[in-house]
Amino acid sequence: MKTIGIIGAGQLGQMIGYAGKRLNLDFVFLDPSENPPAKAAGPVLKYNFDDPEGLEKLAAATDVITYEFENVSVTALEKLDKETIVYPPTEALRLAQDRLEEKTLFQTLSIPVSGFQKIDSVADLEKAGLELGYPLVLKTRRFGYDGKGQCIVNHRNDIEEAVNQLGPRALIAEQFVPFDREVSAIGSRNVSGQLSYYPLTENLHREGILRESRAPTDAGNLESIANDYLKLLLTHLNYVGVLALELFVVDNKLLANEFAPRVHNSGHWTIEGSVTSQFENHLRAILDMPLGETTVLGAPGMLNIIGAMPQDSELLRNPSVNLHEYGKEARTNRKLGHLTIVAENPASRDIQLKELEKYLTN
Amino acid sequence: MKTIGIIGAGQLGQMIGYAGKRLNLDFVFLDPSENPPAKAAGPVLKYNFDDPEGLEKLAAATDVITYEFENVSVTALEKLDKETIVYPPTEALRLAQDRLEEKTLFQTLSIPVSGFQKIDSVADLEKAGLELGYPLVLKTRRFGYDGKGQCIVNHRNDIEEAVNQLGPRALIAEQFVPFDREVSAIGSRNVSGQLSYYPLTENLHREGILRESRAPTDAGNLESIANDYLKLLLTHLNYVGVLALELFVVDNKLLANEFAPRVHNSGHWTIEGSVTSQFENHLRAILDMPLGETTVLGAPGMLNIIGAMPQDSELLRNPSVNLHEYGKEARTNRKLGHLTIVAENPASRDIQLKELEKYLTN
Numbered sequence: 001m002k003t004i005g006i007i008g009a010g011q012l013g014q015m016i017g018y019a020g021k022r023l024n025l026d027f028v029f030l031d032p033s034e035n036p037p038a039k040a041a042g043p044v045l046k047y048n049f050d051d052p053e054g055l056e057k058l059a060a061a062t063d064v065i066t067y068e069f070e071n072v073s074v075t076a077l078e079k080l081d082k083e084t085i086v087y088p089p090t091e092a093l094r095l096a097q098d099r100l101e102e103k104t105l106f107q108t109l110s111i112p113v114s115g116f117q118k119i120d121s122v123a124d125l126e127k128a129g130l131e132l133g134y135p136l137v138l139k140t141r142r143f144g145y146d147g148k149g150q151c152i153v154n155h156r157n158d159i160e161e162a163v164n165q166l167g168p169r170a171l172i173a174e175q176f177v178p179f180d181r182e183v184s185a186i187g188s189r190n191v192s193g194q195l196s197y198y199p200l201t202e203n204l205h206r207e208g209i210l211r212e213s214r215a216p217t218d219a220g221n222l223e224s225i226a227n228d229y230l231k232l233l234l235t236h237l238n239y240v241g242v243l244a245l246e247l248f249v250v251d252n253k254l255l256a257n258e259f260a261p262r263v264h265n266s267g268h269w270t271i272e273g274s275v276t277s278q279f280e281n282h283l284r285a286i287l288d289m290p291l292g293e294t295t296v297l298g299a300p301g302m303l304n305i306i307g308a309m310p311q312d313s314e315l316l317r318n319p320s321v322n323l324h325e326y327g328k329e330a331r332t333n334r335k336l337g338h339l340t341i342v343a344e345n346p347a348s349r350d351i352q353l354k355e356l357e358k359y360l361t362n
Numbered sequence: 363m364k365t366i367g368i369i370g371a372g373q374l375g376q377m378i379g380y381a382g383k384r385l386n387l388d389f390v391f392l393d394p395s396e397n398p399p400a401k402a403a404g405p406v407l408k409y410n411f412d413d414p415e416g417l418e419k420l421a422a423a424t425d426v427i428t429y430e431f432e433n434v435s436v437t438a439l440e441k442l443d444k445e446t447i448v449y450p451p452t453e454a455l456r457l458a459q460d461r462l463e464e465k466t467l468f469q470t471l472s473i474p475v476s477g478f479q480k481i482d483s484v485a486d487l488e489k490a491g492l493e494l495g496y497p498l499v500l501k502t503r504r505f506g507y508d509g510k511g512q513c514i515v516n517h518r519n520d521i522e523e524a525v526n527q528l529g530p531r532a533l534i535a536e537q538f539v540p541f542d543r544e545v546s547a548i549g550s551r552n553v554s555g556q557l558s559y560y561p562l563t564e565n566l567h568r569e570g571i572l573r574e575s576r577a578p579t580d581a582g583n584l585e586s587i588a589n590d591y592l593k594l595l596l597t598h599l600n601y602v603g604v605l606a607l608e609l610f611v612v613d614n615k616l617l618a619n620e621f622a623p624r625v626h627n628s629g630h631w632t633i634e635g636s637v638t639s640q641f642e643n644h645l646r647a648i649l650d651m652p653l654g655e656t657t658v659l660g661a662p663g664m665l666n667i668i669g670a671m672p673q674d675s676e677l678l679r680n681p682s683v684n685l686h687e688y689g690k691e692a693r694t695n696r697k698l699g700h701l702t703i704v705a706e707n708p709a710s711r712d713i714q715l716k717e718l719e720k721y722l723t724n
Contacts, residue, residue: 001689018383021402024687024699040383272637275682275704284678293681297659297704316646319655320637325386327363337386342637342659 001026002287005062005084007049009038011326011335012068012263015271017041019279025287028061030054037326038068050076059084064286066241068262070096071143087191087286088241088261095237096261099141099172106256109232113256114248119171125159128173135176138162140169148208152176177255179248183217184266187230188281189239191288196281197227198274198294201266203246209333212353213266213302214346215273225254233259242267242282265304265335272322272340273300298342299349303360305337310359315339320352363388364649367424367446369411371400373688373697374430374625377633379403381641387649390423392416399688412438421446426648428603430624432458433505449553449648450603454623457599461503461534461620468618471594475618476610481533487521490535497538500524502531510570514538539617541610545579546628548606549592550643553650557596558643559589560636560656563628565608571695574715575628575664576708577635584616595621604629604644627666627697634684634702635662660704661711665718667699672721677701682714 001024006013009031017027017038027042036044045061047054050073058065064085067077070093077090095101099116106113117128119138128136134156140149153162153173163171182205186198202217203210219226230245244264246257267278276284276292284291308330315321325337339356343349363386368375371393379389379400389404398406407423409416412435420427426447429439432455439452457463461478468475479490481500490498496518502511515524515535525533544567548560564579565572581588592607606626608619629640638646638654646653670692677683687699701718705711 018380021380022686024689026402040388275634275684290679290681292678292683316654317652319652321654322637324384327386 002064003028003062004283004286005030005058005065006038006068007031007055007058007065007072008068009033009036009044010068011037011328011337012265013038014041014326015268015277015324016066016068016263016279016282019271019277020283023280023283025283028058030058035327035329037328040327049073052076052079055080066282066286067093070260070262085286088239088243089237092237092239092243092261096259097142098170099139099174099258100170102258103172103174105233105236109229109236111229111232111256112254114175114177116172116174119163119173122160122163125153125163125171125173126156129153129156129159132173132175137174137176138166139172139174140166141172142170150208177248177250177257179250179255180252181217181249182257183219183222183226183247183249183254184213184264185223185226185230185245185247186242186264186267186270186278187227187234187245188242188278188285188291189234190285190291191240193235194291195231195234196291196294197230198267198270198278199223199296200226201269203266207333209304209306209335210265211304211306212357213269214349214353215269215300216296216346218346219249220252222249222252222254229254229256241285242278265338266302268324268338269300269302269340270294271324272342273297298344299346300340300342301349301353302338302340303353303356304335305339305360306335307332309336314359315356318352318356321356364426365390365424366645366648367392367420367427368400368430369393369417369420369427369434370430371395371398371406372430373399373690373699374627375400376403376688377630377639377686378428378430378625378641378644381633381639382645385642385645387645390420392420397689399690402689411435414438414441417442428644428648429455432622432624447648450601450605450623451599454599454601454605458621458623459504460532461501461536462532464620465534465536467595467598471591471598473591473594473618474616476537476539478534478536481525481535484522484525487515487525487533487535488518491515491518491521494535494537499536499538500528501534501536502528503534504532512570539610539612539619541612541617542614543579543611544608544619545581545584545588545611545616546575546606546608546626547585547588547592548604548626548629548632548640549589549596550604550640550647550653551596551601552647552653553602555597556653557593558653558656559592560629560632560640561585561658562588563631565628569695571666571668571697572627573666573668574719575631576711576715577631577662578658578708580708581611582614584611584614587616591616591618603647604640627700628664630686630700631662631664631702632656633686635659635704660706661708662702662704663711663715664700664702665715665722666697667701667722668697669694671698676721677718680714680718683718
């Protein structure tokens with residue numbers, strides 16, 4: 001029996017743990033929080049994510065280490081990588097942590113992105129405004145998530161305020177993309193190099209937070225194009241694990257937005273809606289097992305439960321609902337759980353999701 | 363958050379635990395074994411199943427108690443029932459523990475059964491041979507499982523040997539049923555009385571041990587008849603939880619064989635092959651939550667892994683396989699895990715199962 005170490009014990013770690021139980025895998029987590037969700041899936045070493053003693057203990061107790069979120073110290077991981085096995089590769093994490101590196105990687109691989117420029121000063125942003133046009137999105141290069149660390153610059157008069165608000169951190173300006181749809185492409189690569197892709201997922205964000213995902217999406221040829229991009233990323237990075245690529249659809253073309261070197265909220269529907277979930281395939285990938293089938297069963301849809309759990313009975317009264325409760329304390333804008341339905345067809349799924357949204361008004 | 367107590371920490375308890383995790387339920391088990399499978403789903407109190415101190419501790423630590431196998435002491439449960447909530451009802455367990463009581467119950471409810479007689483002596487069995495005809499199946503009334511505690515009596519000359527072999531325990535003689543197929547009907551009833559049925563499952567036994575299950579089965583009107591029988595049992599017993607009824611199909615008619623007051627091996631396919639698994643519906647039933655949908659997704663098939671685990675890589679190389687490993691030590695005729703496939707249609711499922719059987723030659 002193998003033991004997997006996971007840095008971070010949030011809901012993603014929890015669901016990786018649940019997926020691995022039936023494969024007879026054991027889990028140890030590293031997380032400084034009180035009562036993190038993944039404590040239901042294995043013991044949690046209570047240390048900060050970059051604490052050398054904590055990481056040392058995690059390495060000693062496990063066969064391979066992975067992580068469930070991006071804000072892990074690359075320096076700490078590089079050190080860890082000398083004593084044990086760490087997947088996904090730290091280089092992928094390093095690039096994903098910096099929006100400028102990330103966009104540059106997309107360019108290098110000829111994956112289309114919106115225009116962007118490195119911003120270190122008001123003058124840089126003025127220049128970006130002239131070259132890329134308005135509106136611009138100014139973002140911190142590092143540590144942004146769920147729409148945090150970004151603001152829209154509509155006019156050159158807004159430049160100074162925007163730079164003051166986000167600086168003096170390293171910044172990037174990106175062309176504003178008036179997208180038609182947001183989609184994500186989720187793929188896996190195992191140690192031996194086997195590749196696998198989930199069907200393209202359509203996502204709906206509100207206030208920068210993912211609210212809904214649906215698969216399969218009516219994406220025509222975009223799905224195979226997205227898989228080509230995934231393949232470029234996975235092979236170029238010598239990647240091992242699950243990787244999620246977020247894309248915009250504009251005029252039936254894809255523009256890469258960002259990638260996450262981990263299992264992804266937009267892939268939660270794969271638990272019920274696919275033969276093999278993203279969580280199981282992440283484990284199969286890092287343990288160099290053959291990757292499982294990613295066919296969609298029916299028409300799955302996923303709704304995040306944010307801020308407050310609805311009364312159990314309300315949601316559970318709908319017999320089609322697969323409820324996932326993470327065991328977190330309620331807090332504004334916090335992801336507390338999700339629910340998945342697997343409908344017979346997309347039309348029936350969309351009607352059911354609309355109905356279920358009423359319970360999730362937060 | 364509610365805590366569920368489960369008497370028995372085998373694979374059934376383990377899978378109930380896994381199903382409840384995402385509903386944010388906690389579990390405590392009672393089991394005297396070293397390293398029982400369910401220890402992966404919650405703490406295990408190491409006591410004999412009828413140990414008063416162990417049961418006392420289990421009651422104190424939990425909100426409701428259930429059990430995952432039939433050989434629990436009815437006396438111990440009746441005592442426990444006075445201090446806490448125990449489901450399924452102890453009376454259902456009492457009847458299921460005694461084949462004579464069980465068959466008599468079927469008769470009372472007008473559920474067809476093969477002929478049977480109570481056997482206390484050689485003379486009783488001679489009388490049974492005359493009245494029911496040969497071959498007869500002589501069984502112990504209590505504590506039989508997986509084909510243990512029974513023998514076939516082909517001729518009146520075999521009577522003495524058969525009685526010597528199984529006696530002096532209380533016995534029952536049953537008409538031998540030359541069945542065409544074996545099926546099981548699995549239903550649930552919650553505290554409020556809501557009823558729910560899974561589609562009829564077709565089962566294949568070898569050496570008295572379940573090897574394969576397939577659903578849905580091409581059962582015509584037998585499915586609604588089986589559900590009528592389930593309804594009679596569930597309502598008559600004021601039942602709460604999941605109940606499995608094993609039946610024979612003879613000349614397109616159903617004959618009840620036995621019922622199990624618990625989740626059942628022939629319902630393992632519901633984890634991937636149904637919107638709501640039998641394990642989740644058992645929890646919903648005993649917590650009086652609305653029962654979840656029991657529709658079949660695609661054409662599921664389940665194979666038990668018995669005696670020895672095949673090499674992971676062999677099975678995992680088939681991308682359609684959902685492997686479940688219970689974490690038990692290998693031993694002859696021991697159920698160590700199972701695998702489920704969800705095929706697009708029954709024909710493709712049957713071909714895949716045939717292929718997979720090769721890895722499970724034990």
